[in-house]
Amino acid sequence: MQQKTEALSQVLTGQPVIPVVQISNLSHAVPMAKALVAGGLPAIEITLRTAEALDAIRLVANEVEGAIVGAGTILNPKQFKEAADAGSQFIVSPGTTVELLGVAKDHAVPFLPGATTPSEVMSMMEEGYSILKFFPAEQSGGRAYLKSLSSPLASVRFCPTGGITPQSAPDYLALPNVLCVGGSWVTPQDAMDAGNWDEIERLAREASGLKTA
Numbered sequence: 303m304q305q306k307t308e309a310l311s312q313v314l315t316g317q318p319v320i321p322v323v324q325i326s327n328l329s330h331a332v333p334m335a336k337a338l339v340a341g342g343l344p345a346i347e348i349t350l351r352t353a354e355a356l357d358a359i360r361l362v363a364n365e366v367e368g369a370i371v372g373a374g375t376i377l378n379p380k381q382f383k384e385a386a387d388a389g390s391q392f393i394v395s396p397g398t399t400v401e402l403l404g405v406a407k408d409h410a411v412p413f414l415p416g417a418t419t420p421s422e423v424m425s426m427m428e429e430g431y432s433i434l435k436f437f438p439a440e441q442s443g444g445r446a447y448l449k450s451l452s453s454p455l456a457s458v459r460f461c462p463t464g465g466i467t468p469q470s471a472p473d474y475l476a477l478p479n480v481l482c483v484g485g486s487w488v489t490p491q492d493a494m495d496a497g498n499w500d501e502i503e504r505l506a507r508e509a510s511g512l513k514t515a
């Protein structure tokens with residue numbers, strides 16, 4: 303567990319923003335990832351919300367030098383195993399279940415489960431997790447809520463995701479219990495649809511320049 307936590311910590315402290323990407327056109331996977339890597343965001347979360355997601359993860363893992371591809375929206379053990387087999391280097395879920403914790407134990411790939419309430423966070427601590435996703439961040443109380451978790455639950459670090467913008471990201475990143483934030487704003491749908499990789503690289507560069515605490 304400790305090894306997996308360290309591996310995850312390395313990924314999440316390597317950049318202030320983890321782009322959360324939805325791929326609906328497989329031919330976009332490689333140029334999208336190349337643009338993000340060039341812009342300074344090598345760790346990329348591809349969500350399993352489209353039929354193309356697993357192939358996209360496989361392509362990025364095999365073809366994009368420097369990329370650290372992860373899988374998002376993992377809701378059950380089957381998806382966890384498929385995402386791991388496709389080459390995911392980290393696996394993200396909006397929440398967690400007993401079944402997901404079980405499959406995560408059996409795999410070497412680090413797992414980033416979602417938690418929101420103090421009780422959920424404490425349950426994850428009992429399972430040995432000290433890095434969690436805080437989702438949906440803005441809608442659950444945002445920065446103020448997360449800040450208030452930092453005293454009683456001081457050993458836990460978060461990757462808040464959900465509703466975060468380039469404007470609100472710095473406020474989260476300034477908190478002592480935040481490692482990075484997640485967001486879909488770096489790969490907006492219109493730029494993806496238009497194959498505007500220069501724009502995605504520009505947004506990545508802007509996001510990679512944000513300061514962490």
Ligand SMILES: O=C(O)C(=O)C[C@H](O)[C@H](O)COP(=O)(O)O
Nearest residue numbers: 374375395396463464465485486
């Ligand atoms: O897919 C998951 O595992 C999720 O938990 C949801 C995503 O992280 C959010 O959809 C990204 O949030 P936005 O930046 O507001 O678009």
